[in-house]
Amino acid sequence: MRISLKDRNFSGLIWQILVVAIVIAIIAWLWSNTVHNLSVRRISTGFAFLGREAGMPIADSWLPYSPKDTYLRAFIVGISNTLRVAVIGIVLATVLGTLVGIARLSANWLLSRLAAVYVEMLRDIPLLLQLLFWYVLMQGLPAARQAWKPVEGVYLSNRGLVLPSIPLDTANLWVLLTAAIGLAVTFFIRKRLTARQMLDGKPRHSWPYALVLVIAIPALLSLMLGASWSIMLPELRGFNFVGGLTLAPEYFALLIALVTYTSAFIAEIVRSGIQSVPRGQWDAAKALGLRRSFALQHIVLPQALRVIIPPMTSQYLNLTKNSSLAVAVGYQDIVSIANTTLNQTGQAIEAIALIMAVFLTISLGISFFMNWYNARIALVER
Numbered sequence: 001m002r003i004s005l006k007d008r009n010f011s012g013l014i015w016q017i018l019v020v021a022i023v024i025a026i027i028a029w030l031w032s033n034t035v036h037n038l039s040v041r042r043i044s045t046g047f048a049f050l051g052r053e054a055g056m057p058i059a060d061s062w063l064p065y066s067p068k069d070t071y072l073r074a075f076i077v078g079i080s081n082t083l084r085v086a087v088i089g090i091v092l093a094t095v096l097g098t099l100v101g102i103a104r105l106s107a108n109w110l111l112s113r114l115a116a117v118y119v120e121m122l123r124d125i126p127l128l129l130q131l132l133f134w135y136v137l138m139q140g141l142p143a144a145r146q147a148w149k150p151v152e153g154v155y156l157s158n159r160g161l162v163l164p165s166i167p168l169d170t171a172n173l174w175v176l177l178t179a180a181i182g183l184a185v186t187f188f189i190r191k192r193l194t195a196r197q198m199l200d201g202k203p204r205h206s207w208p209y210a211l212v213l214v215i216a217i218p219a220l221l222s223l224m225l226g227a228s229w230s231i232m233l234p235e236l237r238g239f240n241f242v243g244g245l246t247l248a249p250e251y252f253a254l255l256i257a258l259v260t261y262t263s264a265f266i267a268e269i270v271r272s273g274i275q276s277v278p279r280g281q282w283d284a285a286k287a288l289g290l291r292r293s294f295a296l297q298h299i300v301l302p303q304a305l306r307v308i309i310p311p312m313t314s315q316y317l318n319l320t321k322n323s324s325l326a327v328a329v330g331y332q333d334i335v336s337i338a339n340t341t342l343n344q345t346g347q348a349i350e351a352i353a354l355i356m357a358v359f360l361t362i363s364l365g366i367s368f369f370m371n372w373y374n375a376r377i378a379l380v381e382r
């Protein structure tokens with residue numbers, strides 16, 4: 001086989017090898033220079049500090065933690081706090097953004113204009129200013145003794161939002177896991193029954209399977225394990241509430257800011273996705289006598305998802321990364337805890353590397369799931 005520099009494939013391979021070699025050389029030089037400078041300044045490197053006692057307090061956490069725990073435990077708590085914001089924020093922003101996007105296309109003039117004002121106003125105000133606005137607003141709420149009580153067991157004050165809760169132990173978790181598995185099995189059974197109905201035209205109902213798998217079996221397991229599902233209502237004792245689920249003002253302000261800001265962008269994505277569906281689909285549904293809501297849910301939205309999902313993935317990633325603004329209001333997420341660790345230990349490179357690794361992992365997980373779902377709903381050409 002003759003090799004010639006005039007061969008396009010061979011010359012392209014040579015250029016790729018050269019570029020990769022240059023990148024590797026630059027990285028090696030930067031790494032060597034960094035290690036040399038750290039050794040000259042007698043700055044220790046490595047992640048051994050993760051096994052030392054942290055000594056930092058973390059006020060808001062769903063995981064057990066004390067200042068006597070290690071830095072590794074503190075980082076785990078920070079990751080859980082970041083996920084609390086990201087996962088719940090993504091769900092709420094999707095629901096709110098979808099409703100606002102549909103409202104923008106409403107035939108009701110007032111509703112569509114209110115939705116347009118919501119979208120344009122929130123998109124044009126920087127997220128940090130919105131976050132500070134909600135935090136200052138939370139601080140201006142009355143004290144716990146004069147807390148607002150919109151419904152029984154719900155309190156809103158400068159201590160945050162306090163909700164009723166159900167204490168979960170091992171038995172409760174087993175019951176919830178059984179119900180989740182039953183829900184997943186019911187979903188696959190429903191798809192199987194729908195496929196069989198498409199073949200022979202005989203309707204088959206999936207609700208009996210759901211009744212058994214999602215309700216009957218978990219209820220039976222709950223009785224066998226003696227799980228308690230009593231609701232714990234918060235009570236005012238002294239200057240604070242005892243019992244229930246408390247959403248700290250820092251967390252609540254961050255969640256509201258991220259949800260409202262991201263939902264404005266999601267609303268435009270949903271609106272454009274619905275408008276991308278040909279008008280003939282609406283006309284055909286109307287000619288068949290289908291309700292507009294039914295046509296939107298079962299005809300238009302499934303087709304619009306193919307346009308909505310790709311840009312929606314970017315908004316999910318933006319919400320996750322924007323959660324790092326939590327440091328502005330004192331909510332201790334992974335960024336805040338890493339900054340405190342950096343100041344206490346001086347391990348700047350390691351702390352920044354951990355932050356980058358956490359956000360990279362979360363972002364790749366979101367991208368992988370959304371790309372899988374997008375490929376699943378994509379049209380397959382024959």
